[in-house]
Amino acid sequence: MATRITLTSLKVGLILVLSVILLAIAAGGAVFYYYAKDAPKLNINKLESQPSTVVYDKDNNIVATLGAEQRDTVKTNNIPVQLVNAVTSIEDHRFFNTRGIDPIRIAGAFLHNSKGGSVNGGSTLDMQLIKLSFFSTSTKDQNLRVKVQEAWMALQLDQKWTKEEIFTAYVNKVNMANGYYGMGTAAKAYYGKSLSQLSIAQTALLAGMPQAPTTYNPYTNPEAAKYRRDLVINAMFKYGKITAAQQKEAINTPITDGLQQLKNSVNIPPQDDNFLKEAIAEANQLTGEDAANAGLKIYTTLDSAAQQNLYNIVNTTDYVPFTDNIQVASTLINVQTGAVTAMIGGRGQDPNVVFGNNQAVQTDRDWGSAMKPLVDYGPAFQNGIYKSTGTYIADTGPYYYPNSSDQLNDWDNKYMGNLTVRQALTLSRNIPAIKTLAAVGLDKSNQFLTNLGFNFNDPDGGGLQYANGISSNTAGQGNNNPTYGASSLKMAAAYAAFSNGGVYTKPYYINKIVYPDGKEKVVKPERNQAMTPQTAYTITDILKGVVKGNDDAIPALSTGLTAQVPGLPEAGKTGTSNYTGDELNQALDNAGISVASLQGGSIAPDENFAGVTPQYSMAVWTGFSNRLQPIYGDNLYIATKVFKAMMTSLYPDPSSVADWTMPDGMYRSGNELTITNQ
Incomplete structure (x- = not known):
């Protein structure tokens, strides 16, 4: 009787145990399904790491690395077995x-964490790659929901990728501290070597860092880094990856062995910031991507x-006495x-x-x-309209804007009588300029500007005031000339067309882009014949007088002469803006000066x-950030x-530079040019 009761009790106990096990499995399955169904979609592209975008100058020298992460990716065949052994x-x-x-690991981790709230451990490398790609390493993502979703996505991943592919992605993805990502990046940054050139101790250091990159940073926490490195070395010995002699040698290697001076992980040189x-x-725009984070090579x-x-030149007083x-x-x-060869957007910009801001x-x-050659x-x-x-053309007055009661004057409030076109432009006289524009017509002037990359619209439906390209800024004059904005x-770019036979090229910064897969996008500049070679040469020849001085009885303006480099063929045009009457008074107050103190000079x-x-x-703008803070003296x-x-x-040897060549269809007589055919 007792034996029968004992057997019955045993059967009942087994049934209860099996029932509990089955219930636990069912409950576990239900929990797994509950969390797994909301897991992110496995996007393979997110698992792969892009290298840092690298920017090169025209000579193919690296000038900057961009992106939130500094990363040099490695390929599977460049990963040494020693690193595989250390990481695994x-x-x-x-x-x-x-x-x-x-x-087995999940069960061990479950038992280990059963007394706490967080869920740690038990993750395979597959799951760690999923975490790095879709979740985070923060405390908020250390819970059962995330762990289940990682496991579910890891199961899917293992059906799509080989172990070699998964391991490579992991090596390229991990955070290695100091702004570096990927073990290949860290090998170069920390040791100046490739992964295959590292010693066992160096490899072990890198293999141990991803668990807590900041904690195991050898530069800031060498003791903790050595502790973690030695754990890796001992694990390699435990699993038969290294010998006892190799273990001893690696353990006795100083943590600083081979470490080179740490460089800034992100390289944006301040002198190149505006250009970049x-x-x-x-x-x-060219790629349709976030180029800084797309792993591109930008030439x-x-x-x-x-x-x-x-x-x-701009940021010191070694060349120019700046205020x-x-x-x-x-x-x-x-x-x-x-x-575009070089660009500066401001003085004294914060290097951090x-x-x-890029005022350029x-x-x-x-x-x-400076607009007169372009507008008039x-x-x-x-x-x-002019052939010679x-x-x-008469510089006489008083003269008014066409269809306006606004009187037009020059900076000196004087009239110079009949001037040649060469003299009128060289001396930057306003009345001849507006008369020239009136003769050309607004539509043709605007078409000329459009061909040179400008897009000005007439706010007055035909008035010439919006496009006069003049300067009337004598203190106290207060002409209300509309602003003619440019950059x-x-x-x-527009002046380059004068120098290049009338050919305008839309300014560009990039020659070529290479994608991570090796495909190239070569930039083809947009060009058009904005004007005839004869027009371009004529304007350039006139503008030489602004810089070099005129042979005429009337001298050139002194401001332009300051740009002169002896022996160098050069041409150019100054440009001074002006204040309205109300603005002028405020500008004088801001500068703490009076009209009399200017002694007839300009304030702008x-x-x-x-x-x-x-x-x-080259075009140069100068002014104060506050427009009502004036330039004078x-x-x-x-x-x-x-x-x-x-x-x-x-130009270290300016005299060796060849001058512009006069095109066919024109001739020179004395100092004047005449166009016969264009």
Whole structure:
């Protein structure tokens, strides 16, 4: 009887145990399904890491690395067995024998964590890759829901990728501290070596870091880093990956062995910041991607030497005596190619601010008389209004804007009588300029500007006031001339067409983009014949007088002469903006000066210069951030001095530079040019 009761009790006990097990399995399955059904979709692309975007200058030298993460990816065949052994020994020694999850490790982790709220441990390398790609390593993602979803996605991943592919993705994905991602990146940054060149101790250090990159950072926490490294070394010995002698040697290796001085993980040189900002914007447009984080190789038009020289000129007083707080923006363009060669968007910019304000491309300031060749005289020669630079035009008055009661004057409030076109433009006289525009007509002038990359709209439905390209800024005069906004980029590109036989090239910053898969996108610059070679040569020849001085009885303006580099073929035009009457009074107050103290000189919100040589076009804007803080006195010469300093650096032997060649269809008689056919 007792035996029967005992057997019955045993059967009941077994049934109860099996029932509990089955219920636990069912409950576990239900929990697994409940969480797994909401797991993110397994997007394979998110598992693969892109290398850092690298930017090169025109000579294929690296000038910057971009992106939130500094990363050099490695391929499977470049991963040494030693690294595989180190990582799997410490992280997942059954990695090659499991299918995404390891039930033994999960069970052990469950028992270990049963007393706590967080869920740690038990993750395979497959699951860790999923975590790094779809979740995070923060405390908020250390819970049962995330762990189940990681396991479910790891099971899917193991059906799609080989173990080699998974391991490679893991090696490239992990955070290695100090802004570096991927073990290949860390090997180069920390040791200056490839992964295959590392010692066992060095390999073990890298293999142990991903669990807690900041904690195990050998530069900031060497003791903790050594502790973790030694755990890896001992694990490698435990699983038979190294010998006892190798274990001893590695353990006794100082943690600092081979470590090189740590470099900044993100490289955005301050002198290149403004140029790079525009280059990356262009790359975004060309690729349709976030170029800084797309793992691209971007080959730009940047001339690093020229950029450094321009930066030094603008940000020191070694070349130009700058007044505190005065600002400068400038663009340098290669005339033959149309490529942007160098660019500065301001003085004294914060080196810690990446891709900050760039005044060089902004069109909120007035370029004054630097527009005259573009608005008035270029269109006049292009459309046959003038055929000779010796044509006379009257600088007489009083004169009013067409269809307006606003009187037009010059900076000196004087009239010079009959002037040749050459004299009128060289001396920047306003009345001849507006008369020229009236003869050309607004539509033809606007078409000329459009061909040079400008897009001005007439707010008055036909009035000439919006496009006069003049300067009337004598203190106290207060002419209400509308602002003619441009930028140093647009001005340099437009003037480049004068130097390049009338061919306009839309300015660009990039020559070529190489994608991570090796495909290339070569940039083809947009060009058009904006004017005839005869028009381009004529305007250039006239503008030589602004810089070099005129042979005529009437001398050139002194401001332009400041840009002169002896022996160098060069041409250019100054441009001074003006204040309205109310603005003028406030500007005088801000400067703490009176009209009398100027002694007939100019006071302006902007002073500019656009100039060319046979190889380069350069536009320089100067002014204060606050437009009502005026430029006057010696500051009126800063733009031309910047141009001269830059050209001096570009041309160590200016006398060797060949002058522009006069095209067919025109001839010179004395100092004047005549176009016979264009």
